[in-house]
Amino acid sequence: MALRDVKPDLRNEEGTVAVLGILKQTFGERFQTGQSFREQHAHTTTYLPPQLPDGVVFVESSDDVKAVVSACAEHRVPIIPFGVGSSLEGQVNAPSGGISMDFTRMNKVLRISPEDLDVTVEPGITREELNRELRATGLFFPIDPGANASIGGMTATRASGTNAVRYGTMKDNVLSLTVVTASGEEVRTASRARKSSAGYDLTRLFVGSEGTLGAITSITLRLQGIPEKIGGGVCAFPTVEAACNAVIMTIQMGIPVARIELLDDMQIRACNAYSNLSYAEKPTLFLEFHGTEETVALQSQQFAEIAADCGGDEFRYTADAEERAKLWNARHNAYWAGRALAPELDGLSTDVCVPISRLAQCVVETQADIAREGLLAPIVGHAGDGNFHVLVMFDGKDPASVSKVEAFTERLSRRALAMDGTCTGEHGIGQGKMAFLEEELGGSVDLMRAIKRSFDPGNIFNPSKIFRMT
Known part of the structure; x- marks a missing residue:
């Protein structure tokens, strides 16, 4: 799907007017139609253009939810559930208008x-x-x-x-x-x-x-x-293949690693600059182990031996809570670190997942694609699951730049599908990956449509997400 080509569906104008009146009367100030509220509830971290709802209702109980659903069902007006707006594939956009149902006050x-x-x-x-x-x-x-x-x-x-x-x-x-x-x-x-x-x-x-x-x-x-003991550390490798081989051996040996994250050299460079670190700019694994004092020490030693066998640098282990927090804060800030490499550009965060045995091949081929196209695109992955994310920078005002990143993301999804993987391991389908869902699952999508019709015959719940009704 084109990044700037998400078409709105037909709107139910008469029903929308009726629902706006009902919700204003029912919820008073907890129902808002102002431009700023509507913009906030279509604004996400996605690359897709915002599509605003007609109103925002702040629900506080299940009875509130029932009231909203009943009104919208009667008049066939869309409902778009909203949490904090951190979705990455346009899940909270309102392509047909409708009501954004904000759950932030239902937080008990x-x-x-x-x-x-x-x-x-x-x-x-x-x-x-x-x-x-x-x-x-x-x-x-x-x-x-x-x-x-x-x-x-x-x-x-x-x-x-x-x-x-x-x-x-x-x-x-x-x-x-x-x-x-x-x-x-x-x-x-x-x-x-x-x-x-x-x-x-x-x-x-x-x-x-x-x-x-x-x-x-x-x-x-x-x-x-909460584990009695938590330990973790960092280990750099000469190549992505070497790092992925260490991951595979760790999993195959049954070491119950709690976290094992892969950052490529570009992502490490970004994290160093953003989080004031000094890691070697090489493919790197971040790890964490949970257990007792003895088991954590044993697991970290076992991994250090695996890393050495795979050509890795010294495994820098720590059980100090402050040092671990700094390590994982850097990992959690990877998106913003990547964006800081080119703050003047837009960013598209996309993900795929493949069988763990194909992870190295998929990442290496993706890096070659990035280099061939001259893209700025750091990679970070949940290596133990075969899932990785690519943050592609582009100029949203330049049609050539947009076309280049569109073509790259299509190749990435199809590369994962060709390896018996999935077009998304975490981000979901939303609006952005509907075409790839059809390629991945074929006729199974028709079963999903049948389920949707059974549960939601009026198609009011978050329409035009995951697949289009046909």
Whole structure:
């Protein structure tokens, strides 16, 4: 899909006018139609042009959500769920207008069950807020996509991040949901039991649905015990292949690494400048180990031996909390570090995921593509999952620059598909990757459309995302 060619769908003008009146009467000052509010709720970190909703409603309870859904369903007006707006593929854009439903005020912890290692929260709470609430219990929620995203948004996009190699993704950590469907009814997808064979797995159907099937009103999550000991470090390698070989050997040996992140030489240069570091500008792995004093020490030693066998430099290990925080702050700021390489340019952050055995080949071919096209595009990856991100800089006002980056992202997605991978490991489909979803899954997309029609016959939930209804 062209970066500047996201066409709006047909609008329901009469229905929109009716819904605006209903919501203004129902919610008063919690419903806003001002330009600035509408712009804020279409503005994301995506490269796609903003498409504004007609109004923004700040919901505070499931009853509020039901009221909004009922009004919009009656008049066939789109609803676009909004968390904090950190999506990367246009998920919060409103191509047909409609109502942005802002969940930031639904941010409570509803229940903590330390003995069961689970928690139930409202969708607007962010992952950092949740972990602050959990700190006194000795538990934490491990999914870390980098941005301080809302739990509802992370659920809707099936987020993962740096800890996924050990703790899985959102699909592995959501036990149950409550969801308001297009009928205005709130349903529960599962119990709190750790496993169940009772009927369809509706929880995982909603996880990753990008707001297209219903509005999530609560999430029950698995928790983990805060590790007794956390250690981590950095190791540079002469080539990407050498770094990826070290990752593969680490995984194959069963070392339970908590994080293993790949940064290419360009990304290391960006992080050094942005975070005031002095790492060698070579392909580098950032690692973290969780466990007891003894197991963390053993795991770090095992990795150091693997790294040496793969030609890596000395593994710079630390168990100091402050040093580890500096290390992972640099990793979490990789996007902004990359943007700082050329602040005058626009940035497109895209991702793919391939089987781990193909990661080195995919990254190396992508780097060759970048060099051949003369692009500025650092790479960072969740190496233990075969998932990597490319931040491509371009001039959005220059048609030739836009065309070049469009062609690059198409080649990247098709390169991953040719390696039996996926066009997106984390960012989702949204608006930007709908064409590649068809290429990746073929006729399965028709099954998705059938599910969408069953759950949302009026097509009011986040229309024109993931796929177009035909």
